[in-house]
Structure formats: structure tokens, C-alpha cells
Amino acid sequence: MSELLKRSVRIFFTYGIRTLSLLFAVSVVSFVLISASPINPVQQYLIGLGTAVSPQQRAELEDYWGVNEPPVQRYFGWLSEVLHGNLGESALYRRPVAEIISERFWNSFALMLCAWLLSGVMGFGLGCIMGMYQDRWADKILKKCCYILSAVPTFWLGLVLLLVCSVWLKWFPIGFSAPIGVRSEDVTLGQRIYHLILPAFTLSLMSFSNIALHTRQKLSDVLSSEYVLFARARGEGKWTILRRHGLRNILFPALTLQFASFAELFGGSVIAENVFSYPGLGSAVSAAGLNGDVALLLGITLFSAVFVSFGNMAANILYGIIDPQIREVEA
Amino acid sequence: MKKHKTAPNRRTKLVIWTSIMALALIAVYILGIFIPDTAVFSSFLNAKQPPSFKHLFGTDALGRDIFLRTLKGMAVSMTVGIAASLISAVIAIIVGIAAATGSKAADAFVNWLIDLVMSVPHTILIILISFALGRGLKGLLIGIAATHWCSLARLIRGEVLQLRAQHYIAVSRRLGKSHGWILTHHLLPHLIPQFFVGLVLMLPHAILHEASISFLGFGLSPEQPAIGIILSESMRYLSAGMWWQAVLPGLVLVLMVLLVEQTGEHLQTILNPYSVQQ
Amino acid sequence: MEQKDTTLLEIHDLSVSFRMYEHGLKQTDLQVISELHLTVSRGEIVAVAGSSGSGKSLLASAILGILPENATVRGHIHYQGEELTAARQEQLRGTEIALVPQSVSFLDPLMKIGAQLDGHRRPRQTEKRKNLLRRFGLPEKTPQLYPFQLSGGMARRVLVSTALITDAQLLIADEPTPGMSLEQALEALRLFREMADEGKAVILITHDIDLAIAFADRVAVFYAGTTVETAPASDFQNGSKALRHPYTKALWNALPQNGFQPIEGFQPYAGALPNGCLFAPRCPYKTRQCMENNPPIREVRGGEVRCWQFEHPCDEREVYHGT
Numbered sequence: 001m002s003e004l005l006k007r008s009v010r011i012f013f014t015y016g017i018r019t020l021s022l023l024f025a026v027s028v029v030s031f032v033l034i035s036a037s038p039i040n041p042v043q044q045y046l047i048g049l050g051t052a053v054s055p056q057q058r059a060e061l062e063d064y065w066g067v068n069e070p071p072v073q074r075y076f077g078w079l080s081e082v083l084h085g086n087l088g089e090s091a092l093y094r095r096p097v098a099e100i101i102s103e104r105f106w107n108s109f110a111l112m113l114c115a116w117l118l119s120g121v122m123g124f125g126l127g128c129i130m131g132m133y134q135d136r137w138a139d140k141i142l143k144k145c146c147y148i149l150s151a152v153p154t155f156w157l158g159l160v161l162l163l164v165c166s167v168w169l170k171w172f173p174i175g176f177s178a179p180i181g182v183r184s185e186d187v188t189l190g191q192r193i194y195h196l197i198l199p200a201f202t203l204s205l206m207s208f209s210n211i212a213l214h215t216r217q218k219l220s221d222v223l224s225s226e227y228v229l230f231a232r233a234r235g236e237g238k239w240t241i242l243r244r245h246g247l248r249n250i251l252f253p254a255l256t257l258q259f260a261s262f263a264e265l266f267g268g269s270v271i272a273e274n275v276f277s278y279p280g281l282g283s284a285v286s287a288a289g290l291n292g293d294v295a296l297l298l299g300i301t302l303f304s305a306v307f308v309s310f311g312n313m314a315a316n317i318l319y320g321i322i323d324p325q326i327r328e329v330e331a
Numbered sequence: 332m333k334k335h336k337t338a339p340n341r342r343t344k345l346v347i348w349t350s351i352m353a354l355a356l357i358a359v360y361i362l363g364i365f366i367p368d369t370a371v372f373s374s375f376l377n378a379k380q381p382p383s384f385k386h387l388f389g390t391d392a393l394g395r396d397i398f399l400r401t402l403k404g405m406a407v408s409m410t411v412g413i414a415a416s417l418i419s420a421v422i423a424i425i426v427g428i429a430a431a432t433g434s435k436a437a438d439a440f441v442n443w444l445i446d447l448v449m450s451v452p453h454t455i456l457i458i459l460i461s462f463a464l465g466r467g468l469k470g471l472l473i474g475i476a477a478t479h480w481c482s483l484a485r486l487i488r489g490e491v492l493q494l495r496a497q498h499y500i501a502v503s504r505r506l507g508k509s510h511g512w513i514l515t516h517h518l519l520p521h522l523i524p525q526f527f528v529g530l531v532l533m534l535p536h537a538i539l540h541e542a543s544i545s546f547l548g549f550g551l552s553p554e555q556p557a558i559g560i561i562l563s564e565s566m567r568y569l570s571a572g573m574w575w576q577a578v579l580p581g582l583v584l585v586l587m588v589l590l591v592e593q594t595g596e597h598l599q600t601i602l603n604p605y606s607v608q609q
Numbered sequence: 610m611e612q613k614d615t616t617l618l619e620i621h622d623l624s625v626s627f628r629m630y631e632h633g634l635k636q637t638d639l640q641v642i643s644e645l646h647l648t649v650s651r652g653e654i655v656a657v658a659g660s661s662g663s664g665k666s667l668l669a670s671a672i673l674g675i676l677p678e679n680a681t682v683r684g685h686i687h688y689q690g691e692e693l694t695a696a697r698q699e700q701l702r703g704t705e706i707a708l709v710p711q712s713v714s715f716l717d718p719l720m721k722i723g724a725q726l727d728g729h730r731r732p733r734q735t736e737k738r739k740n741l742l743r744r745f746g747l748p749e750k751t752p753q754l755y756p757f758q759l760s761g762g763m764a765r766r767v768l769v770s771t772a773l774i775t776d777a778q779l780l781i782a783d784e785p786t787p788g789m790s791l792e793q794a795l796e797a798l799r800l801f802r803e804m805a806d807e808g809k810a811v812i813l814i815t816h817d818i819d820l821a822i823a824f825a826d827r828v829a830v831f832y833a834g835t836t837v838e839t840a841p842a843s844d845f846q847n848g849s850k851a852l853r854h855p856y857t858k859a860l861w862n863a864l865p866q867n868g869f870q871p872i873e874g875f876q877p878y879a880g881a882l883p884n885g886c887l888f889a890p891r892c893p894y895k896t897r898q899c900m901e902n903n904p905p906i907r908e909v910r911g912g913e914v915r916c917w918q919f920e921h922p923c924d925e926r927e928v929y930h931g932t
Contacts, residue, residue: 018443018446021443022443022446022447022450023450025447026447026450026451029447030451030459033459033460033462033463034459034462034463036463036464037462037463037464037465038465039462147589147592148585148589151535151539151585151588151589151592152585153539153542153543153546153581153584153585154543155542155543155546155559155562156542156562156577156581156584156585159562159565159566159569159577159578159581160577160578160581162569163569163574163577163578167569167570167572167574225714226710226712226714226715227714227715227716227717227718229670229675229710229715230708230710230715230716231717231729232673232675232702233669233670233673233675233702233703233707233708233710234702234703234707234708234728234729234771234775235699235700235701235702235703235704235729235730236703236728236729240729244717244720244729245717245720248717248719248720249717249718249719263449263450263451263452263453264452266452266454266455267452267453267454267455268454270452270454270455270458270547271454271543271546271547274546274547275566285455285458286458286547286548286549289458289459289461289462289547289549290548290549297458297459297462300455301451301455301456301459304451304452304455305450305451308449308450308451308452309450312450
């Protein structure tokens with residue numbers, strides 16, 4: 001097991017350097033894009049405040065965004081602030097961005113975790129069924145469903161679910177009846193879960209076809225392998241083979257894929273949160289974009305990149321755990 | 332029904348099917364473009380009508396015919412999708428060839444670049460690009476184009492690497508042909524089918540992204556009848572029971588995306604010579 | 610009558626073909642085993658010997674009933690006097706009939722050897738497993754290893770052990786010895802002999818004719834998907850005169866110790882099989898009859914052979930097989 005740990009640490013460092021370079025590049029690109037926009041972060045922040053702004057406050061803001069400095073210096077000044085944990089002040093919410101992110105992330109995290117687990121379990125289960133009944137009617141129908149689902153936009157699916165489950169059947173609340181930016185302190189856990197079910201379900205439906213089709217393919221590869229032929233020769237039945245050999249060989253690749261899909265998950269949550277007016281990072285980022293809240297937009301972009309690299313790192317470590325075995329077999 | 336003595340082989344059938352689907356797509360597109368703006372007029376007398384023979388998809392809160400708006404919106408979405416895919420596919424082919432024929436460092440850089448694009452959720456990256464360019468069509472186009480080239484670039488890189496290993500290319504090089512000559516005479520002819528298939532397969536994603544981003548409010552302006560905007564408007568009237576504005580345009584979008592997807596897959600089977608043996 | 614009691618496995622006119630699709634919807638049948646005959650009695654080791662790619666492994670799959678779904682099987686297989694139906698095959702796999710597979714790729718790459726030796730049946734044969742490992746000289750930690758950690762020779766011994774750990778009456782060993790050292794191979798073959806002596810039977814599928822002659826009781830010569838001759842192993846020691854079929858004789862002459870004369874031509878590919886006798890295109894003694902019809906199987910001098918030269922009525926005593 002210590003061997004495994006060592007390997008994981010090695011992978012962690014090799015990919016860690018690459019990840020850091022990518023994060024650095026993301027920060028450069030986002031800062032350049034923000035700078036290119038016609039919106040001036042200082043002006044935008046001051047618009048709502050009118051004359052109530054003190055010269056000192058203004059100076060602080062100009063200092064944060066490095067208004068009077070050349071671009072490269074401006075970037076590094078901003079970066080050092082970011083690295084010190086200062087993501088600036090949101091023009092929309094009048095609060096520090098870091099505070100908003102840390103607060104809303106837990107909402108998004110709950111949503112994404114539920115969707116992630118749900119899509120993983122559903123996708124894996126259905127993928128197994130498709131693989132076991134390959135080219136039979138169950139497989140054909142499910143495969144068609146997966147293809148159709150991949151052509152359905154998240155926001156429309158959310159709309160239809162909202163229409164059916166909330167408006168017609170009245171099972172769930174109509175998300176957007178709550179104002180954007182509702183104070184989280186006033187919401188109970190039960191309410192929270194109640195508000196979570198439909199968005200999480202929508203989000204999971206979006207990503208499950210990918211994992212299902214992948215699992216199906218992997219399982220069908222396993223089932224046509226020589227070791228499964230041998231298992232059959234030893235009298236193992238269909239389901240024994242799935243239990244003893246199938247799951248063992250497809251679970252890790254599926255998990256790896258699930259971790260590697262954090263980008264789609266986050267992107268999907270932006271849409272789902274907007275449809276359901278769910279108070280997470282996704283609804284904040286679009287509100288920030290629409291209202292010219294530069295600091296918040298930048299903060300969430302950076303945060304999403306960190307979130308995605310976290311998933312990729314997990315995927316790489318997972319892959320690295322099984323990879324050496326495969327490599328040695330081939331050698 | 333007329334019965335054929337010899338069943339037409341799969342390839343012929345595929346070509347026929349693909350042509351029919353492509354024609355259907357073009358028909359919707361042309362229909363959408365040629366519907367005059369005056370056909371989609373507001374009329375408060377007709378507001379919020381459920382679907383009927385007069386208004387197939389009903390009317391919206393301003394009394395506009397949703398069916399006509401949807402068709403127009405579909406044409407707009409497809410125009411944006413095609414333009415963005417085209418830019419994206421050109422980026423992909425340039426980057427792919429550069430990675431495969433350039434130095435090792437160029438290859439590593441391209442891989443790193445792909446990782447970079449993949450390391451930010453695309454929805455957020457498009458929002459950011461759209462924000463930088465002051466929203467609207469330009470930001471949407473560039474945003475979608477900037478995020479969709481990665482997988483095609485990888486494919487083309489692999490293809491070029493494989494082609495470069497072929498004997499006739501080595502022979503050409505021995506004969507003293509220049510890089511450019513080999514590129515235009517040996518590589519590009521092989522890559523053109525890949526390019527078109529990649530383009531068509533990219534299109535559904537581009538259309539879906541366009542719709543999502545317009546839905547969020549970063550894409551086309553509210554006056555334009557994009558599908559995303561129609562659906563975004565529908566949210567306001569959802570609880571009032573105006574289901575038609577939410578359901579029907581979305582259904583058309585899904586159908587069109589499926590149609591494009593199928594066409595792309597069929598095109599791939601037709602243009603890929605190995606498919607004949609399958 | 611006594612013959613009937615000791616016969617464990619009888620294969621009559623077994624043909625296996627695969628449905629293939631080429632050029633769109635055109636369907637063709639690819640015949641890989643044609644009208645194969647083989648009997649295996651208790652207490653003996655029967656070698657099925659033939660060159661690589663002649664479909665020997667498919668014979669094992671056919672007996673076990675684990676051919677791919679697009680395969681069609683014709684003919685009869687009887688096990689202990691009863692027809693081997695799909696349902697019965699399912700029952701017998703891994704209990705009465707065990708397979709020793711060809712290579713390490715038949716082991717689950719992510720499962721420890723111990724679990725693979727034990728199989729899915731309960732109770733686990735822990736004692737037997739220990740004894741087997743000891744006899745094969747496998748290290749005690751072997752059950753804790755993964756397949757990729759095994760050397761080639763270790764993997765072979767593990768594969769043989771997976772079959773020996775069962776109480777199977779019939780063992781089908783598909784090329785069990787390559788990769789083993791001489792002693793290990795001898796140990797494996799000694800274990801097979803012990804099994805046979807206990808009244809069980811072994812089918813040894815091999816491309817190594819020397820091995821077949823040395824260790825088997827009878828040798829079935831496999832050519833292009835059929836057995837052209839089944840002869841007692843001793844006949845091979847007595848030289849080509851004792852053998853029956855032209856291919857067997859040619860094979861014998863091709864052995865290094867017997868002159869190393871190569872056989873001209875190639876084995877026909879499945880899908881391009883000749884009409885008559887499968888060996889006819891390469892046979893120096895072929896007649897028009899050979900080119901037109903496949904000869905029936907005949908018992909000749911204590912062996913079985915499929916060749917038209919034994920069809921002359923006064924030449925040999927004829928025993929008609931099958932219906």
C-alpha cells in the first residue's frame with residue numbers, strides 16, 4: 001500500500017506543476033479578457049454608490065485594479081492580491097468576492113455533488129445494463145435515450161421539468177419565485193433539500209449519458225475479453241461474471257471519467273442554477289457578467305478553474321493507480 | 332409498396348438518407364431566413380394564445396406567433412452555429428497540423444493549450460469572452476469558436492501523424508518536395524473529409540451552446556428571435572401556464588440538433604472509406 | 610459393451626461455422642471446423658495436434674459451449690453417453706469439464722491469483738490449492754499476486770492449477786506447456802497422467818507433435834478444421850509406415866529427427882476450403898474422387914482415418930461409423 005501512496009504522490013507532483021502552469025495561464029487570460037472589456041471595474045463599482053463614496057475608498061479601489069499602472073504591473077499587482085486571498089469587492093453584492101464564493105460554493109457544491117453522484121450511479125447502472133444486454137432491445141432503447149438526451153439542452157430540460165413537476169404536478173417549488181441572492185441564513189435544511197432535488201436531477205440527466213455510453217463500451221470490451229471467456233469456461237454465469245470481473249474492470253475507468261467531467265459539471269450548474277434561480281456560483285457568475293461585476297466574474301472564473309483542476313488531478317491519480325499494472329502487462 | 336429485387340446496398344441507402352436530412356435542414360434554414368420580419372408582429376389582441384391551426388405553437392405575451400419566431404430563431408442559431416463551427420474547424424486544422432508537423436515543443440505547446448481550454452468550464456469561458464467583447468453576436472461567435480476546436484484538433488493531429496508515417500510521403504520528401512508541396516498534395520486532400528465531418532459533428536454542440544448562452548443573456552440581443560431568448564422569455568410566463576412557449580420551440584431545437592447529429596454521423600460513415608467493409 | 614462404459618467423450622461430425630457479414634448485408638458462413646470425429650476414453654490422454662491457426666482452440670470452446678454468439682454448431686457431442694446440450698454444458702463447465710487456457714490473458718488482470726485459483730464456487734479448496742502450488746514449485750505468496758506480476762512460467766503453472774483444483778473428469782488443456790521450463794512441463798504432464806490414471810481423461814491440444822507423441826496415448830492429427838487421423842502414439846514411434854493418412858506421414862517426415870522434409874503448399878484458410886478432401890490440394894496421391902468428395906472416417910489398424918485410399922472393399926475391414 002505504501003507503494004501505492006508513493007505512486008500517488010509522484011503523480012500529484014508531476015501533474016501539480018502542469019496544473020499550476022495552467023492555472024497561471026487561466027489567470028492571465030481572464031485578466032486580459034477582463035481588461036479588454038469596455039467596462040471599467042472602478043467606475044462600475046462606484047456607479048451605484050453615487051456621491052457617498054469617500055476619496056479613500058476610491059483610492060483603494062484604483063489601487064486594487066492598478067488603474068494608473070502599465071498592464072503587466074497591473075496584472076502582477078492584482079495577482080499578488082489574489083494570492084493573498086483578496087479577490088476584490090463585488091459591485092453587485094457590495095461584499096468581498098471571497099466571502100460570496102465561499103458562501104455560495106457550498107450551495108453549488110451540494111447541487112453538483114448530488115448531480116455527480118446521481119449521474120454516476122445512474123449512468124454506471126444503465127451502462128452495465130446496456131453492456132449486459134448488448135444489441136438486445138433494452139440496450140437499443142437505452143442507447144437511443146442516451147443519444148437523444150445528449151441533444152437536449154440543459155436549460156430546456158430544466159424548463160420542462162419545472163413545468164411538469166412544479167407548475168402542473170406541484171411537487172416542487174418554482175425555483176425562480178425566490179429572489180436572486182436570498183440570504184442563506186433564513187433557509188432550513190429541509191427547504192434546502194427540497195429546492196435541490198429538481199436542479200440536481202436536471203444536472204445529472206445532462207451528464208449521465210456520457211458515463212452510461214462509456215460504461216457500456218468498457219463492459220462490452222470486458223465481456224469479449226479472453227478472461228471472461230475463461231470465466232465462462234469455468235462455469236461462471238452472466239451475473240457472476242459481471243460481479244467478479246465486470247465491475248472490477250470498469251469501475252475505475254468510469255470513476256476516472258466522472259472526475260474528469262468536473263468542467264462539464266460546473267458549466268452545467270451555471271445553466272441549471274439560472275433556470276431554477278438556485279443561489280450558487282452559477283447564478284452568481286451570470287449575474288456578475290450581466291451586471292458588469294468584474295471582481296466577482298474574475299473570482300468565480302478562477303475558482304472554477306481550480307475546481308476543474310481538482311477533478312482532473314483526482315482523475316489522474318486514479319488513472320495512475322491502475323495504469324502501471326496495465327503498462328507492466330504490456331511490457 | 333414497390334419491392335426491389337436487389338436491395339440497395341447500405342452505402343446508397345445512407346447517401347439517400349443523408350441527402351434527405353440535409354435537405355430538411357436546409358429547408359428549415361431557408362424558411363427561417365425568408366420569413367419577413369413583418370410576419371412576426373406584436374398584437375396585444377392575440378397575446379398568450381395556446382397552439383391552434385392559426386398559430387401552430389401559439390403566441391407569446393406580445394402576441395407574436397411563436398412558430399414563426401422559432402423558425403427564424405432556428406435560422407439565426409444555425410447561422411451562428413455554422414459560422415462558429417467553421418472558425419473552430421479552421422483553428423483545429425491549423426493547430427492540428429502544426430502539432431503534428433512542427434517540432435516536439437510545438438506539439439507539447441498545443442497539448443498544453445488544449446488542456447488550458449479544457450481547464451475552465453466552457454460556459455464560463457464563453458461568458459468571459461462575451462463579457463470582454465461587450466456581449467452580442469461577436470462575443471458569442473468568438474466564444475463558441477474558441478472552445479470547440481480541441482477534439483477536432485486532436486483528431487487531425489493523429490491523422491497527420493499517421494499520414495506522415497506512410498511511405499509515399501517519405502518518398503516525396505526524398506524526392507526533394509518541399510513541406511508546402513507535401514502539405515497541399517498529400518496531407519490536405521486526406522484532411523478535407525475529416526474537416527467537413529468534424530465541422531458537421533461540431534455543429535450540434537455549437538448550436539446548443541449558442542442557445543444556452545443566449546438563454547443566459549450573454550448572446551444575441553433580446554430583439555433577435557434566437558431560440559435561447561424565446562425560451563428565456565418563456566420562463567417569465569411558466570407559472571401562468573404558458574407551456575407552449577417553453578416546450579415547443581425547445582422541441583424544435585432538439586429535433587434540429589438530432590438531425591444535424593445524425594447527418595454528421597452518416598457523413599462520417601460515407602466519407603470514411605473503411606465503412607464499406609463493415 | 611465395455612467400450613461404451615469407458616468412453617467419456619464422443620464427438621461425431623462436428624462442424625462449427627461463423628456467420629460473417631461482408632460488403633454490407635451479404636452474409637457468409639465461415640466454416641472453421643468440419644465434420645470432426647474424436648473419442649476420448651477414461652484413463653487416457655488424447656493429443657489433438659495440428660499447426661497453429663487450424664482451429665484447435667475452437668474445438669475446446671465447442672465442447673464447453675462457449676463459442677461466440679455468431680457461431681453455428683452442427684453434429685453431436687456425447688458426454689458419458691448422453692448428448693451434450695447447451696443446458697448440460699452449462700452445468701458441466703468448471704465441474705466435470707475443465708479448461709486450461711492458452712495464455713495469461715485468460716486471467717483477470719485486476720484479480721489476485723488466489724481468487725482466480727479458487728474460482729467462484731464454494732467451498733474453497735484451500736488445502737488442494739496449497740498442495741498444487743507446492744507441487745508446481747510456485748512461491749507461497751503467489752495467491753497474493755496479480756497476473757502482471759507473474760513470470761511466463763509461473764502464469765502457465767497457475768493456469769494449469771486452475772483446472773487441476775477442480776474435480777473435473779475431463780480436462781482440456783490448450784497448449785499448456787510453452788513457457789514452462791522442462792521440469793515444470795514434465796510436472797504438469799505428470800499431473801495429467803495421474804489424473805488419467807485416476808480414471809479421468811485429458812485432451813491435450815498442442816502444435817508440438819513431439820510432445821503429443823511422447824505423452825499422449827493417442828494422437829488426433831488436426832488439419833484445416835478436422836481430424837484426418839487418430840492413431841495410437843506408438844504408431845508414430847514405429848515410423849511413417851505405421852501411420853495412415855498422407856498428411857500424418859508428411860508430418861512425420863517433416864520432423865527434424867526424421868529428415869526434416871517440408872510439406873509443400875499451405876493449409877487452406879477457413880472460408881476457402883476445397884470441395885473434397887481438405888488435404889487433396891497438397892496430397893501427392895490425390896485422385897479425382899479426392900477432389901470431389903470428402904472421404905468418410907474409417908477404422909484402420911486400430912486407428913481412425915479419413916482418406917479415400919482405404920475405401921477399396923478388400924483392403925481393410927470396414928466398420929461403418931455413425932448413420
